[in-house]
Amino acid sequence: MATTENQVESTGLVGWIDRRFPMTSTWKAHLSEYYAPKNFNFWYFFGSLALLVLVNQIVTGIFLTMNYKPDSQLAFASVEYIMREVPWGWLIRYMHSTGASMFFVVVYLHMFRGLMYGSYRKPRELVWIFGCAIFLCLMAEAFFGYLLPWGQMSYWGAQVIVNLFSAIPFVGPDLSLWIRGDYVVSDITLNRFFAFHVIAIPLVLLGLVFVHIVALHEVGSNNPDGIEIKAKKDPAGKPLDGIPFHPFYSVHDFFGVCVFLIVFAAIIFFAPEMGGYFLEANNFIPANPLQTPPEIAPVWYFTAFYAMLRATTDPFKIVLMIIVGLLGLLALARARGKWRIGLPVLAALLIVFMAVTEAKFWGVVVMGSAVISLFFLPWLDRSPVKSIRYRPFFHKVFYGIFVLAFLTLAFLGTKPPSPAATLIAQICALIYFAFFLGMPFWTRLGTFKQPPERVRFKPH
Structure with missing residues (x-):
């Protein structure tokens, strides 16, 4: 039987791959021939930084999971074991905990930029909706992960938040019981939250990030002037006010990444707890279901x-x-x-x-x-x-x-x-x-x- 191959411009190994997988065309469509407005400013760093922190959270989360025990009797001790006995475990844990806070920092700033420049307006409604869904997913991911250290604030914070569902008329008490899997936050709850934090929510999050980027590249990026650059093109069909994302904005974002990593490293090495805002003092105390902390507050x-x-x-x-x-x-x-x-x-x-x-x-x-x-x-x-x-x-x-x-x-x-x-x-x-x-x-x-x-x- 005769077989046909896709006709491609590239040769050698790249050509062999391109005939079987759209590697070069994808590179061109989303990087080298994706035209972005040439007037991006400081506020346009945070989208790429959010992607960087997401990768950090996934990689550090994998290494933490290798040594973490989702058991109410062992969870707190396993975190201490990571900090004290696992080689570079303290660094991985602080990269993950600091990364969680920095994730929200860059996402809040990213959303603020969208608010300022009208990045939610036509034709970018879906881009904005997917972004808001990512934010909602991040909140769920942070909440489920917050219980895992099994410290005092983790335990009682989860208890308070889950109990809020009991306020829903008619179905509230049964709903909160269903979420916990028990009458109080217990080993069952910890295992459920671990599964959601490590597997379920990250899969949804990655899917939302993918469709967010695809939707963005379909309609094009907004800019500080709120002008559609696709409205004016040269004879070759390229936007007059656009430049290829690579190499112009890949280098631009690389500079932002370097500055961000300096700040990120400074926090990790000199202030990983950030005065109790990134890691609360009460979370260095094992969870005690019989003793409520004087004040329960979220991250x-x-x-x-x-x-x-x-x-x-x-x-x-x-x-x-x-x-x-x-x-x-x-x-x-x-x-x-x-x-x-x-x-x-x-x-x-x-x-x-x-x-x-x-x-x-x-x-x-x-x-x-x-x-x-x-x-x-x-x-x-x-x-x-x-x-x-x-x-x-x-x-x-x-x-x-x-x-x-x-x-x-x-x-x-x-x-x-x-x-x-x-x-x-x-x-x-x-x-x-x-x-x-x-x-x-x-x-x-x-x-x-x-x-x-x-x-x-x-x-x-």
Whole structure:
């Protein structure tokens, strides 16, 4: 039987591979002939850095798993064994723990860049949605991994978070029991979380990263000016304002990687615990189910959402009910058609439901909504321009207030609760959600600058 081979330009070993596997064409499509805007700035380092940290977490995680014991009687001792007896075990453990925090640092900065330059706008809605799904997956991965050292804070943190599910009406207690596999966090829970942390979530995460990059390369990268570079091409069909990703941005990102690794190494060797923010002091104490720590708080990258959860008290629930009622009245006055009746009725039913359910449940709803809101950004933003560079000044003020509110929540989440802190957290939570709920309205207002036809670029 005659066989056919793909016709390729390359020869030798590369040609032999190309006739059987699209190696060169993939290289060209995603690197050497993938045209990216030539005006990338500092904020565009963090995507490649996130990929670097992901590789670090996978590699160090593999070596840690070789010596870790997912057993409630041995887990804490196995971590100490890694630190004290395994050659370079302390380095691998600190690379993994520091990498977890640095992962969230670069992801938060990566998302902030997308927020500033409108990287969630058409045609990049799927790129943004996949990115938000990655963020959600990272939160799950961090939570499942947090229990594994089996320290005091790990144990009680997992106990508190899983118990939150019991606040869900009707199914909550059974759901929390199903998640734990026991009536308290135990050996069964540890094994489940280990399986999720080591196998299940990483597989989902890698899949999401893959489709995120594929979607990005399909529609092309955004830029600080928010201009589509594919709109203007030369006779050869190449974007006038684009340059090949390799070698220009591969070298550009290599410089960013070098600077990042210097900072990363400095933290590992001189401040791996980062004053208790990366590794808490209570986690150097074996888990004791009979002794609750004086203060239970999550790792720093969850503290903003934890502060919202903690701020949802009964008085705050009344405030939320009033806000829902006002939104219902607004819908009655402004909505048209079936929405004019449907939305007020829905608001009334929601108020009744809020009245008969406890604040703990609505704290969970608020915390979850704070993350889910990010998914809807492509449809909430109605601005005629993408980039913050060409928006009115008060838009920049709103973005600044939003970031300040989030950072304040993150700070308050690390501190013990107090009446003043709770009040500030409630105000910041309202600001956080007002930013999203009001976005369809305030993003249309003001005088917008006209974006240039070509990207602004200063050779250097």
